[in-house]
Amino acid sequence: MIRFEQVSKRYPDGQEALRQLSFHIDAGEMLFLTGHSGAGKSTLLRLIALLERCSSGQVQVDGRNLAKVRREEIPEHRRKLGIIFQDHRLLPDRSVFDNVALPLLVAGCRSEETAKRVRAALDQVGLLHKEKSMPLSLSGGEQQRVGIARAVVARPALLLADEPTGNLDPELSNEIMDLFLRFNQVGVTVLIASHDVAIIRRMGKRVLVLDQGELTHDLAPGWSND
Amino acid sequence: MTRAGLRQHLDTASDSLRRLARQPLASLMTLAVIAITLALPAGLHLVLASANQLSHHWAGSGSLSTFLRAEVRPAEAEQLRAKLQGQEAIEQVELLSQEQALSEFSLYSGFDEALGLLEENPLPMVLLVRPRADLAQPDGMAQLLGQLRQEPLIEHVVVDLEWVKRLAAITETARRALLLLSLLLGLTVLLVIGNTIRLEIRTRQDEIIVVKLVGGSDAFVRRPFIYTGFWYGLFGGLGAWLLVVFAGALLQGPITELARLYQSDYQLGLLNLSSLGLLLLLGPLLGVLGAWSASGRHLRALEPE
Ligand SMILES: Nc1ncnc2c1ncn2[C@@H]1O[C@H](COP(=O)(O)OP(=O)(O)O)[C@@H](O)[C@H]1O
Ligand SMILES: [Mg+2]
Numbered sequence: 092m093i094r095f096e097q098v099s100k101r102y103p104d105g106q107e108a109l110r111q112l113s114f115h116i117d118a119g120e121m122l123f124l125t126g127h128s129g130a131g132k133s134t135l136l137r138l139i140a141l142l143e144r145c146s147s148g149q150v151q152v153d154g155r156n157l158a159k160v161r162r163e164e165i166p167e168h169r170r171k172l173g174i175i176f177q178d179h180r181l182l183p184d185r186s187v188f189d190n191v192a193l194p195l196l197v198a199g200c201r202s203e204e205t206a207k208r209v210r211a212a213l214d215q216v217g218l219l220h221k222e223k224s225m226p227l228s229l230s231g232g233e234q235q236r237v238g239i240a241r242a243v244v245a246r247p248a249l250l251l252a253d254e255p256t257g258n259l260d261p262e263l264s265n266e267i268m269d270l271f272l273r274f275n276q277v278g279v280t281v282l283i284a285s286h287d288v289a290i291i292r293r294m295g296k297r298v299l300v301l302d303q304g305e306l307t308h309d310l311a312p313g314w315s316n317d
Numbered sequence: 318m319t320r321a322g323l324r325q326h327l328d329t330a331s332d333s334l335r336r337l338a339r340q341p342l343a344s345l346m347t348l349a350v351i352a353i354t355l356a357l358p359a360g361l362h363l364v365l366a367s368a369n370q371l372s373h374h375w376a377g378s379g380s381l382s383t384f385l386r387a388e389v390r391p392a393e394a395e396q397l398r399a400k401l402q403g404q405e406a407i408e409q410v411e412l413l414s415q416e417q418a419l420s421e422f423s424l425y426s427g428f429d430e431a432l433g434l435l436e437e438n439p440l441p442m443v444l445l446v447r448p449r450a451d452l453a454q455p456d457g458m459a460q461l462l463g464q465l466r467q468e469p470l471i472e473h474v475v476v477d478l479e480w481v482k483r484l485a486a487i488t489e490t491a492r493r494a495l496l497l498l499s500l501l502l503g504l505t506v507l508l509v510i511g512n513t514i515r516l517e518i519r520t521r522q523d524e525i526i527v528v529k530l531v532g533g534s535d536a537f538v539r540r541p542f543i544y545t546g547f548w549y550g551l552f553g554g555l556g557a558w559l560l561v562v563f564a565g566a567l568l569q570g571p572i573t574e575l576a577r578l579y580q581s582d583y584q585l586g587l588l589n590l591s592s593l594g595l596l597l598l599l600g601p602l603l604g605v606l607g608a609w610s611a612s613g614r615h616l617r618a619l620e621p622e
Contacts, residue, residue, distance in 0.1 A: 140530075142530075142620075142621055163534075163535065166529070166532045166533060166534040166535075166537075167532065167534075168532075169529075169530065169531065169532035170531070170532035174530060174531075180526075180527050180530065181527075182523075182524050182527055184524075193527070193528065193531050193533075194531040194532060196325070197528060197531055197532050197533035197534070197537050198532065199319075199321055199322060199325060200321070201320075201321040201324075202321070202324060241531065
Protein backbone atom coordinates (compact mmCIF):
# COMPACT_ATOMS: atom_id res chain seq x y z
CA MET A 92 0.00 0.00 0.00
CA ILE A 93 2.74 2.45 1.04
CA ARG A 94 6.43 2.12 0.32
CA PHE A 95 9.19 4.55 1.35
CA GLU A 96 12.61 4.08 -0.22
CA GLN A 97 15.52 6.16 1.07
CA VAL A 98 13.18 9.10 1.53
CA SER A 99 14.59 12.40 2.74
CA LYS A 100 12.79 15.66 3.19
CA ARG A 101 14.55 18.97 3.52
CA TYR A 102 12.34 22.06 3.94
CA PRO A 103 13.26 25.17 1.96
CA ASP A 104 14.68 26.76 5.12
CA GLY A 105 17.26 23.96 5.29
CA GLN A 106 15.54 22.01 8.08
CA GLU A 107 16.11 18.30 7.49
CA ALA A 108 12.81 16.74 8.64
CA LEU A 109 13.28 13.16 7.36
CA ARG A 110 16.47 11.29 6.62
CA GLN A 111 16.84 8.20 4.43
CA LEU A 112 13.57 6.60 5.47
CA SER A 113 12.72 3.14 4.16
CA PHE A 114 9.75 1.04 5.19
CA HIS A 115 6.72 -0.66 3.76
CA ILE A 116 3.09 -0.85 4.84
CA ASP A 117 0.74 -3.56 3.58
CA ALA A 118 -2.85 -2.96 2.60
CA GLY A 119 -5.17 -3.56 5.57
CA GLU A 120 -2.51 -2.84 8.20
CA MET A 121 -3.08 -0.56 11.16
CA LEU A 122 0.02 1.05 12.63
CA PHE A 123 1.33 3.94 14.67
CA LEU A 124 3.99 6.48 13.94
CA THR A 125 5.60 7.93 17.03
CA GLY A 126 8.52 10.02 18.19
CA HIS A 127 9.24 13.24 20.02
CA SER A 128 7.80 16.53 18.89
CA GLY A 129 9.63 17.62 15.75
CA ALA A 130 10.72 14.06 14.92
CA GLY A 131 9.07 14.27 11.49
CA LYS A 132 5.74 12.44 12.01
CA SER A 133 3.60 15.12 10.36
CA THR A 134 6.09 15.53 7.55
CA LEU A 135 5.88 11.82 6.78
CA LEU A 136 2.07 11.93 6.57
CA ARG A 137 2.26 15.09 4.45
CA LEU A 138 4.45 13.29 1.93
CA ILE A 139 1.85 10.54 1.56
CA ALA A 140 -0.97 13.07 1.04
CA LEU A 141 1.21 15.06 -1.40
CA LEU A 142 1.00 18.11 0.83
CA GLU A 143 4.76 18.10 0.41
CA ARG A 144 7.11 16.38 -1.99
CA CYS A 145 10.17 14.50 -0.83
CA SER A 146 13.63 15.92 -1.59
CA SER A 147 15.15 12.57 -2.48
CA GLY A 148 14.16 8.91 -2.50
CA GLN A 149 10.82 7.53 -3.58
CA VAL A 150 7.36 7.39 -2.01
CA GLN A 151 4.92 4.89 -3.48
CA VAL A 152 1.23 4.76 -2.67
CA ASP A 153 -0.89 1.99 -4.15
CA GLY A 154 1.96 1.11 -6.48
CA ARG A 155 2.27 4.62 -7.85
CA ASN A 156 5.44 6.66 -7.53
CA LEU A 157 4.21 9.98 -6.13
CA ALA A 158 6.96 11.89 -7.91
CA LYS A 159 5.07 11.05 -11.12
CA VAL A 160 1.79 12.55 -9.91
CA ARG A 161 1.37 15.85 -11.69
CA ARG A 162 0.03 18.93 -9.94
CA GLU A 163 -3.39 18.64 -11.52
CA GLU A 164 -3.62 14.98 -10.48
CA ILE A 165 -3.10 15.75 -6.80
CA PRO A 166 -6.83 16.27 -6.01
CA GLU A 167 -7.59 12.84 -7.44
CA HIS A 168 -4.81 11.34 -5.30
CA ARG A 169 -6.16 13.01 -2.15
CA ARG A 170 -9.65 11.71 -2.81
CA LYS A 171 -8.24 8.22 -2.38
CA LEU A 172 -7.23 8.96 1.21
CA GLY A 173 -8.95 10.18 4.33
CA ILE A 174 -6.96 12.62 6.45
CA ILE A 175 -7.66 13.46 10.10
CA PHE A 176 -6.03 16.38 11.90
CA GLN A 177 -5.52 17.20 15.52
CA ASP A 178 -7.34 20.51 15.03
CA HIS A 179 -10.15 18.84 13.02
CA ARG A 180 -10.09 21.48 10.23
CA LEU A 181 -13.88 21.68 10.09
CA LEU A 182 -15.59 24.61 8.35
CA PRO A 183 -17.16 26.63 11.18
CA ASP A 184 -19.88 28.20 9.01
CA ARG A 185 -21.26 24.92 7.71
CA SER A 186 -23.35 22.31 9.46
CA VAL A 187 -21.99 18.93 10.52
CA PHE A 188 -23.79 17.39 7.57
CA ASP A 189 -22.24 19.81 5.07
CA ASN A 190 -18.79 19.33 6.55
CA VAL A 191 -18.98 15.58 6.23
CA ALA A 192 -20.43 15.89 2.71
CA LEU A 193 -17.50 17.98 1.45
CA PRO A 194 -15.37 15.11 0.04
CA LEU A 195 -18.41 13.80 -1.83
CA LEU A 196 -19.24 17.28 -3.09
CA VAL A 197 -15.78 17.78 -4.59
CA ALA A 198 -16.03 14.32 -6.15
CA GLY A 199 -19.31 15.32 -7.87
CA CYS A 200 -21.43 12.73 -6.09
CA ARG A 201 -25.20 12.82 -6.64
CA SER A 202 -27.11 14.45 -3.79
CA GLU A 203 -29.27 11.42 -2.86
CA GLU A 204 -26.17 9.26 -2.75
CA THR A 205 -24.35 11.96 -0.77
CA ALA A 206 -27.09 12.17 1.85
CA LYS A 207 -27.10 8.41 2.24
CA ARG A 208 -23.35 8.16 2.66
CA VAL A 209 -23.08 11.17 4.99
CA ARG A 210 -25.71 9.68 7.33
CA ALA A 211 -23.97 6.31 7.23
CA ALA A 212 -20.64 7.94 8.16
CA LEU A 213 -22.22 10.01 10.94
CA ASP A 214 -23.93 6.89 12.22
CA GLN A 215 -20.60 5.06 12.37
CA VAL A 216 -19.11 7.77 14.59
CA GLY A 217 -22.32 8.00 16.65
CA LEU A 218 -23.28 11.53 15.62
CA LEU A 219 -26.30 10.98 13.41
CA HIS A 220 -28.43 13.12 15.71
CA LYS A 221 -26.02 16.09 15.32
CA GLU A 222 -26.14 16.43 11.55
CA LYS A 223 -27.78 19.86 11.71
CA SER A 224 -25.50 21.23 14.44
CA MET A 225 -22.72 23.67 13.78
CA PRO A 226 -19.22 22.34 14.55
CA LEU A 227 -18.42 24.98 17.17
CA SER A 228 -21.42 23.91 19.25
CA LEU A 229 -19.90 20.43 19.63
CA SER A 230 -17.40 19.19 22.22
CA GLY A 231 -13.79 18.51 21.20
CA GLY A 232 -14.38 14.77 21.04
CA GLU A 233 -17.48 15.23 18.91
CA GLN A 234 -15.65 17.57 16.55
CA GLN A 235 -12.92 14.99 16.13
CA ARG A 236 -15.55 12.36 15.32
CA VAL A 237 -17.02 14.69 12.68
CA GLY A 238 -13.52 14.97 11.27
CA ILE A 239 -13.31 11.17 11.14
CA ALA A 240 -16.72 10.89 9.50
CA ARG A 241 -15.52 13.36 6.85
CA ALA A 242 -12.35 11.30 6.33
CA VAL A 243 -14.22 8.02 5.81
CA VAL A 244 -17.34 9.24 3.99
CA ALA A 245 -15.85 8.66 0.54
CA ARG A 246 -14.72 5.16 1.65
CA PRO A 247 -10.98 5.62 1.08
CA ALA A 248 -8.69 2.61 1.34
CA LEU A 249 -6.20 4.57 3.43
CA LEU A 250 -6.73 6.68 6.55
CA LEU A 251 -4.04 9.07 7.79
CA ALA A 252 -4.46 10.60 11.24
CA ASP A 253 -2.12 13.23 12.67
CA GLU A 254 -2.34 13.32 16.48
CA PRO A 255 -6.09 12.60 16.38
CA THR A 256 -6.31 12.39 20.17
CA GLY A 257 -3.90 15.18 20.98
CA ASN A 258 -6.48 17.35 22.70
CA LEU A 259 -8.67 14.64 24.21
CA ASP A 260 -8.79 13.02 27.64
CA PRO A 261 -7.91 9.28 27.83
CA GLU A 262 -11.49 8.04 27.75
CA LEU A 263 -12.37 10.00 24.59
CA SER A 264 -9.04 9.00 23.09
CA ASN A 265 -9.90 5.35 23.59
CA GLU A 266 -13.27 5.85 21.88
CA ILE A 267 -11.55 7.42 18.89
CA MET A 268 -9.04 4.56 18.71
CA ASP A 269 -11.85 2.04 18.81
CA LEU A 270 -13.36 3.81 15.82
CA PHE A 271 -10.11 3.45 13.89
CA LEU A 272 -9.93 -0.17 14.91
CA ARG A 273 -13.40 -0.77 13.47
CA PHE A 274 -12.51 0.84 10.15
CA ASN A 275 -9.37 -1.25 10.06
CA GLN A 276 -11.41 -4.39 10.67
CA VAL A 277 -13.35 -3.75 7.46
CA GLY A 278 -10.12 -3.52 5.50
CA VAL A 279 -9.06 0.12 5.65
CA THR A 280 -5.31 0.75 6.05
CA VAL A 281 -4.84 3.08 9.04
CA LEU A 282 -1.71 5.08 9.83
CA ILE A 283 -1.82 7.15 13.01
CA ALA A 284 0.83 9.63 14.12
CA SER A 285 0.79 9.96 17.89
CA HIS A 286 3.08 10.50 20.82
CA ASP A 287 0.52 9.13 23.29
CA VAL A 288 2.53 6.13 24.56
CA ALA A 289 -0.32 4.78 26.72
CA ILE A 290 -2.65 4.47 23.77
CA ILE A 291 -0.02 3.02 21.48
CA ARG A 292 0.85 0.43 24.13
CA ARG A 293 -2.81 -0.47 24.70
CA MET A 294 -3.49 -0.95 20.99
CA GLY A 295 -0.48 -3.26 20.53
CA LYS A 296 -0.16 -2.57 16.81
CA ARG A 297 2.95 -2.18 14.69
CA VAL A 298 4.87 1.00 15.56
CA LEU A 299 7.34 3.08 13.56
CA VAL A 300 9.55 5.20 15.81
CA LEU A 301 11.13 8.36 14.45
CA ASP A 302 13.96 10.25 16.07
CA GLN A 303 15.31 13.44 14.50
CA GLY A 304 13.87 12.40 11.18
CA GLU A 305 15.40 8.93 11.28
CA LEU A 306 13.52 5.67 11.55
CA THR A 307 15.04 4.09 14.67
CA HIS A 308 12.59 1.23 15.37
CA ASP A 309 9.97 -0.71 13.48
CA LEU A 310 8.11 -2.67 16.19
CA ALA A 311 6.00 -5.61 15.08
CA PRO A 312 2.44 -6.07 16.43
CA GLY A 313 2.39 -7.54 19.91
CA TRP A 314 5.67 -5.84 20.90
CA SER A 315 4.11 -4.54 24.13
CA ASN A 316 3.40 -8.02 25.47
CA ASP A 317 7.04 -8.91 25.74
CA MET B 318 -22.76 17.84 -18.28
CA THR B 319 -24.33 15.29 -16.00
CA ARG B 320 -27.40 16.11 -13.95
CA ALA B 321 -25.35 15.96 -10.76
CA GLY B 322 -22.83 18.34 -12.32
CA LEU B 323 -25.53 20.77 -13.38
CA ARG B 324 -27.08 20.63 -9.95
CA GLN B 325 -23.70 21.39 -8.42
CA HIS B 326 -23.28 24.42 -10.68
CA LEU B 327 -26.68 25.73 -9.67
CA ASP B 328 -25.87 25.18 -6.00
CA THR B 329 -22.56 26.98 -6.36
CA ALA B 330 -24.19 29.86 -8.25
CA SER B 331 -26.90 30.36 -5.64
CA ASP B 332 -24.40 29.99 -2.83
CA SER B 333 -22.25 32.74 -4.36
CA LEU B 334 -25.35 34.93 -4.65
CA ARG B 335 -26.23 34.30 -1.01
CA ARG B 336 -22.74 35.33 0.02
CA LEU B 337 -23.17 38.67 -1.77
CA ALA B 338 -26.47 39.19 0.03
CA ARG B 339 -24.88 38.38 3.36
CA GLN B 340 -22.70 41.48 3.12
CA PRO B 341 -25.13 43.89 1.51
CA LEU B 342 -23.19 47.09 2.14
CA ALA B 343 -19.85 45.91 0.78
CA SER B 344 -21.56 44.22 -2.18
CA LEU B 345 -23.61 47.30 -3.00
CA MET B 346 -20.56 49.54 -2.96
CA THR B 347 -18.72 47.26 -5.35
CA LEU B 348 -21.83 47.02 -7.52
CA ALA B 349 -22.13 50.83 -7.55
CA VAL B 350 -18.55 51.19 -8.76
CA ILE B 351 -19.14 48.63 -11.51
CA ALA B 352 -22.49 50.15 -12.49
CA ILE B 353 -21.08 53.67 -12.75
CA THR B 354 -18.05 52.47 -14.67
CA LEU B 355 -20.26 50.65 -17.17
CA ALA B 356 -22.83 53.47 -17.29
CA LEU B 357 -20.23 56.02 -18.41
CA PRO B 358 -19.43 54.51 -21.81
CA ALA B 359 -23.01 53.35 -22.27
CA GLY B 360 -24.34 56.87 -21.61
CA LEU B 361 -21.72 58.48 -23.80
CA HIS B 362 -22.49 56.01 -26.53
CA LEU B 363 -26.12 57.06 -26.30
CA VAL B 364 -25.21 60.74 -26.52
CA LEU B 365 -22.94 60.09 -29.47
CA ALA B 366 -25.60 58.07 -31.27
CA SER B 367 -27.98 60.96 -30.68
CA ALA B 368 -25.49 63.51 -31.97
CA ASN B 369 -24.96 61.32 -35.00
CA GLN B 370 -28.64 61.19 -35.67
CA LEU B 371 -28.97 64.95 -35.27
CA SER B 372 -26.00 65.57 -37.55
CA HIS B 373 -27.54 63.33 -40.20
CA HIS B 374 -30.64 65.33 -39.91
CA TRP B 375 -28.81 68.62 -40.23
CA ALA B 376 -26.64 67.43 -43.04
CA GLY B 377 -29.73 66.15 -44.78
CA SER B 378 -31.58 69.39 -44.31
CA GLY B 379 -28.78 71.22 -46.10
CA SER B 380 -30.02 70.85 -49.64
CA LEU B 381 -27.96 71.51 -52.71
CA SER B 382 -28.91 74.53 -54.75
CA THR B 383 -28.34 73.86 -58.43
CA PHE B 384 -28.65 76.89 -60.69
CA LEU B 385 -29.70 76.00 -64.21
CA ARG B 386 -28.28 77.62 -67.32
CA ALA B 387 -30.10 80.78 -68.39
CA GLU B 388 -31.25 79.31 -71.69
CA VAL B 389 -32.94 76.29 -70.16
CA ARG B 390 -36.68 76.24 -70.86
CA PRO B 391 -39.21 75.40 -68.10
CA ALA B 392 -40.20 72.13 -69.80
CA GLU B 393 -36.58 70.95 -69.89
CA ALA B 394 -36.16 71.98 -66.27
CA GLU B 395 -39.22 69.97 -65.29
CA GLN B 396 -37.82 66.98 -67.19
CA LEU B 397 -34.55 67.21 -65.29
CA ARG B 398 -36.41 67.55 -62.01
CA ALA B 399 -38.36 64.37 -62.70
CA LYS B 400 -35.17 62.55 -63.68
CA LEU B 401 -33.33 63.54 -60.52
CA GLN B 402 -36.33 62.78 -58.36
CA GLY B 403 -36.13 59.21 -59.56
CA GLN B 404 -32.62 58.77 -58.27
CA GLU B 405 -31.91 56.68 -55.23
CA ALA B 406 -29.56 59.09 -53.50
CA ILE B 407 -32.08 61.90 -53.66
CA GLU B 408 -34.88 62.40 -51.25
CA GLN B 409 -36.65 65.29 -52.95
CA VAL B 410 -36.15 67.78 -55.75
CA GLU B 411 -38.01 71.07 -55.91
CA LEU B 412 -38.07 73.31 -58.98
CA LEU B 413 -38.11 77.03 -58.39
CA SER B 414 -39.20 79.08 -61.38
CA GLN B 415 -37.38 82.34 -62.08
CA GLU B 416 -40.15 84.24 -60.30
CA GLN B 417 -40.06 81.97 -57.26
CA ALA B 418 -36.29 82.22 -57.11
CA LEU B 419 -36.57 85.96 -57.21
CA SER B 420 -39.15 86.17 -54.47
CA GLU B 421 -37.19 83.80 -52.23
CA PHE B 422 -34.06 85.81 -52.84
CA SER B 423 -35.73 89.10 -52.07
CA LEU B 424 -37.35 87.62 -49.00
CA TYR B 425 -34.06 86.47 -47.47
CA SER B 426 -31.67 89.07 -48.81
CA GLY B 427 -33.58 92.24 -48.06
CA PHE B 428 -32.59 93.43 -51.55
CA ASP B 429 -36.17 93.54 -52.74
CA GLU B 430 -36.08 97.30 -53.36
CA ALA B 431 -32.91 97.11 -55.38
CA LEU B 432 -34.27 94.16 -57.27
CA GLY B 433 -37.40 96.10 -58.07
CA LEU B 434 -35.21 98.53 -59.98
CA LEU B 435 -34.12 95.83 -62.39
CA GLU B 436 -36.11 95.53 -65.58
CA GLU B 437 -35.39 91.90 -66.09
CA ASN B 438 -35.28 88.99 -63.59
CA PRO B 439 -31.51 88.17 -63.34
CA LEU B 440 -32.02 84.83 -61.57
CA PRO B 441 -32.08 81.48 -63.38
CA MET B 442 -34.34 78.62 -62.46
CA VAL B 443 -33.18 76.67 -59.45
CA LEU B 444 -33.47 72.99 -58.49
CA LEU B 445 -33.36 72.46 -54.73
CA VAL B 446 -31.99 68.94 -54.30
CA ARG B 447 -32.34 67.30 -50.90
CA PRO B 448 -30.15 64.18 -50.59
CA ARG B 449 -31.29 61.21 -48.62
CA ALA B 450 -30.34 61.66 -44.96
CA ASP B 451 -28.26 58.52 -44.74
CA LEU B 452 -26.19 59.56 -47.78
CA ALA B 453 -25.39 62.92 -46.32
CA GLN B 454 -21.86 61.83 -45.45
CA PRO B 455 -18.95 63.58 -47.13
CA ASP B 456 -18.35 60.75 -49.58
CA GLY B 457 -21.97 60.39 -50.58
CA MET B 458 -22.32 64.13 -50.92
CA ALA B 459 -19.19 64.47 -53.07
CA GLN B 460 -20.43 61.73 -55.37
CA LEU B 461 -23.83 63.31 -55.78
CA LEU B 462 -22.19 66.67 -56.31
CA GLY B 463 -19.96 65.33 -59.08
CA GLN B 464 -22.93 63.76 -60.73
CA LEU B 465 -24.98 66.95 -60.66
CA ARG B 466 -22.08 68.97 -62.07
CA GLN B 467 -22.01 66.70 -65.12
CA GLU B 468 -25.59 67.52 -65.99
CA PRO B 469 -25.39 69.76 -69.10
CA LEU B 470 -28.37 71.85 -68.02
CA ILE B 471 -26.81 72.72 -64.68
CA GLU B 472 -24.63 75.79 -64.54
CA HIS B 473 -23.55 75.78 -60.95
CA VAL B 474 -24.04 73.81 -57.74
CA VAL B 475 -23.72 75.34 -54.29
CA VAL B 476 -23.17 73.18 -51.25
CA ASP B 477 -21.56 73.67 -47.89
CA LEU B 478 -19.60 70.44 -48.13
CA GLU B 479 -16.92 71.68 -45.71
CA TRP B 480 -19.45 71.83 -42.98
CA VAL B 481 -20.60 68.29 -43.57
CA LYS B 482 -16.97 67.13 -43.61
CA ARG B 483 -16.17 68.87 -40.39
CA LEU B 484 -19.20 67.42 -38.68
CA ALA B 485 -18.28 63.93 -39.82
CA ALA B 486 -14.71 64.41 -38.61
CA ILE B 487 -15.92 65.50 -35.20
CA THR B 488 -18.27 62.54 -34.99
CA GLU B 489 -15.49 60.16 -35.97
CA THR B 490 -13.12 61.63 -33.39
CA ALA B 491 -15.76 61.33 -30.73
CA ARG B 492 -16.47 57.76 -31.78
CA ARG B 493 -12.83 56.75 -31.44
CA ALA B 494 -12.42 58.57 -28.15
CA LEU B 495 -15.46 56.72 -26.88
CA LEU B 496 -14.04 53.41 -28.03
CA LEU B 497 -10.79 54.11 -26.19
CA LEU B 498 -12.65 55.24 -23.11
CA SER B 499 -14.83 52.13 -23.22
CA LEU B 500 -11.74 49.93 -23.34
CA LEU B 501 -10.20 51.71 -20.37
CA LEU B 502 -13.41 51.55 -18.35
CA GLY B 503 -13.86 47.89 -19.27
CA LEU B 504 -10.37 47.29 -17.92
CA THR B 505 -11.36 49.17 -14.79
CA VAL B 506 -14.31 46.83 -14.29
CA LEU B 507 -11.98 43.86 -14.71
CA LEU B 508 -9.62 45.26 -12.09
CA VAL B 509 -12.40 46.14 -9.63
CA ILE B 510 -13.88 42.67 -9.87
CA GLY B 511 -10.45 41.08 -9.71
CA ASN B 512 -9.64 42.98 -6.55
CA THR B 513 -12.98 42.08 -4.97
CA ILE B 514 -12.37 38.43 -5.74
CA ARG B 515 -8.87 38.67 -4.29
CA LEU B 516 -10.30 39.94 -0.99
CA GLU B 517 -13.00 37.28 -1.06
CA ILE B 518 -10.36 34.59 -1.55
CA ARG B 519 -8.41 35.95 1.37
CA THR B 520 -11.39 35.86 3.73
CA ARG B 521 -12.25 32.33 2.64
CA GLN B 522 -8.75 30.93 2.57
CA ASP B 523 -9.24 28.48 5.45
CA GLU B 524 -12.20 27.01 3.63
CA ILE B 525 -10.28 26.84 0.35
CA ILE B 526 -7.45 24.97 2.03
CA VAL B 527 -9.83 22.43 3.57
CA VAL B 528 -11.52 21.90 0.21
CA LYS B 529 -8.12 21.26 -1.38
CA LEU B 530 -7.27 18.88 1.48
CA VAL B 531 -10.26 16.68 0.77
CA GLY B 532 -9.39 16.60 -2.93
CA GLY B 533 -11.14 19.61 -4.41
CA SER B 534 -9.71 20.31 -7.87
CA ASP B 535 -8.55 23.75 -8.93
CA ALA B 536 -11.66 24.09 -11.07
CA PHE B 537 -13.91 23.16 -8.16
CA VAL B 538 -12.23 25.64 -5.82
CA ARG B 539 -12.40 28.33 -8.47
CA ARG B 540 -16.02 27.91 -9.40
CA PRO B 541 -17.70 29.89 -6.59
CA PHE B 542 -15.46 32.86 -7.32
CA ILE B 543 -16.27 32.77 -11.01
CA TYR B 544 -19.95 32.87 -10.10
CA THR B 545 -19.31 35.74 -7.72
CA GLY B 546 -17.73 37.62 -10.63
CA PHE B 547 -20.69 36.69 -12.80
CA TRP B 548 -23.20 38.10 -10.33
CA TYR B 549 -21.21 41.30 -9.85
CA GLY B 550 -21.11 41.75 -13.61
CA LEU B 551 -24.78 40.97 -14.10
CA PHE B 552 -26.06 43.28 -11.39
CA GLY B 553 -23.46 45.90 -12.29
CA GLY B 554 -24.72 45.83 -15.88
CA LEU B 555 -28.32 46.11 -14.73
CA GLY B 556 -27.37 49.00 -12.44
CA ALA B 557 -25.59 50.72 -15.34
CA TRP B 558 -28.70 50.42 -17.47
CA LEU B 559 -30.86 51.93 -14.74
CA LEU B 560 -28.38 54.79 -14.31
CA VAL B 561 -28.43 55.57 -18.03
CA VAL B 562 -32.21 55.37 -18.19
CA PHE B 563 -32.40 57.70 -15.21
CA ALA B 564 -29.93 60.17 -16.72
CA GLY B 565 -31.81 59.93 -20.02
CA ALA B 566 -35.06 60.83 -18.29
CA LEU B 567 -33.39 63.92 -16.81
CA LEU B 568 -32.07 64.99 -20.23
CA GLN B 569 -35.24 64.21 -22.17
CA GLY B 570 -36.79 67.68 -21.58
CA PRO B 571 -33.90 69.84 -22.79
CA ILE B 572 -33.20 67.52 -25.71
CA THR B 573 -36.75 67.62 -26.92
CA GLU B 574 -36.53 71.40 -26.78
CA LEU B 575 -33.28 71.37 -28.72
CA ALA B 576 -34.78 69.11 -31.33
CA ARG B 577 -37.79 71.39 -31.64
CA LEU B 578 -35.50 74.37 -32.24
CA TYR B 579 -33.88 72.48 -35.08
CA GLN B 580 -37.28 71.47 -36.38
CA SER B 581 -36.36 67.88 -35.89
CA ASP B 582 -38.70 65.27 -34.59
CA TYR B 583 -35.68 63.74 -32.96
CA GLN B 584 -36.14 62.08 -29.57
CA LEU B 585 -33.42 60.89 -27.23
CA GLY B 586 -33.90 57.18 -27.64
CA LEU B 587 -33.78 55.75 -24.15
CA LEU B 588 -31.42 52.87 -23.97
CA ASN B 589 -33.63 50.30 -25.51
CA LEU B 590 -33.89 46.61 -24.91
CA SER B 591 -30.97 45.74 -27.16
CA SER B 592 -28.63 47.97 -25.18
CA LEU B 593 -29.98 46.40 -22.00
CA GLY B 594 -29.15 43.06 -23.54
CA LEU B 595 -25.66 44.28 -24.40
CA LEU B 596 -25.01 45.56 -20.88
CA LEU B 597 -26.36 42.35 -19.39
CA LEU B 598 -24.03 40.41 -21.67
CA LEU B 599 -20.95 42.57 -21.31
CA GLY B 600 -21.26 42.97 -17.53
CA PRO B 601 -21.21 39.25 -16.72
CA LEU B 602 -18.55 38.66 -19.36
CA LEU B 603 -16.24 41.20 -17.72
CA GLY B 604 -17.17 39.79 -14.31
CA VAL B 605 -16.31 36.24 -15.26
CA LEU B 606 -13.08 37.34 -16.96
CA GLY B 607 -11.99 39.42 -13.98
CA ALA B 608 -12.81 36.64 -11.53
CA TRP B 609 -11.14 34.08 -13.76
CA SER B 610 -7.80 35.84 -13.92
CA ALA B 611 -7.79 36.92 -10.26
CA SER B 612 -8.78 33.51 -8.94
CA GLY B 613 -6.26 31.79 -11.17
CA ARG B 614 -3.45 33.85 -9.71
CA HIS B 615 -4.50 33.86 -6.06
CA LEU B 616 -5.82 30.31 -5.68
CA ARG B 617 -2.70 28.71 -7.07
CA ALA B 618 -0.71 30.28 -4.24
CA LEU B 619 -3.03 28.81 -1.61
CA GLU B 620 -1.85 25.31 -0.81
CA PRO B 621 -2.74 23.33 2.30
CA GLU B 622 -0.07 22.90 4.95
N1 LIG C 1 6.77 23.94 6.70
C1 LIG C 1 7.95 23.74 7.34
N2 LIG C 1 9.01 24.50 7.03
C2 LIG C 1 10.19 24.32 7.64
N3 LIG C 1 10.41 23.40 8.58
C3 LIG C 1 9.39 22.61 8.94
C4 LIG C 1 8.11 22.74 8.34
N4 LIG C 1 7.28 21.83 8.87
C5 LIG C 1 8.03 21.15 9.80
N5 LIG C 1 9.28 21.62 9.83
C6 LIG C 1 10.39 21.11 10.65
O1 LIG C 1 10.58 19.75 10.34
C7 LIG C 1 10.80 18.99 11.51
C8 LIG C 1 9.73 17.91 11.61
O2 LIG C 1 8.50 18.50 11.86
P1 LIG C 1 7.14 17.66 11.96
O3 LIG C 1 7.08 16.76 10.81
O4 LIG C 1 6.03 18.63 12.13
O5 LIG C 1 7.38 16.84 13.29
P2 LIG C 1 6.31 16.18 14.26
O6 LIG C 1 4.99 16.12 13.56
O7 LIG C 1 6.91 14.85 14.57
O8 LIG C 1 6.26 17.05 15.48
C9 LIG C 1 10.76 19.96 12.66
O9 LIG C 1 12.08 20.31 13.01
C10 LIG C 1 10.03 21.16 12.11
O10 LIG C 1 10.52 22.34 12.72
MG1 LIG D 1 3.17 16.97 14.04
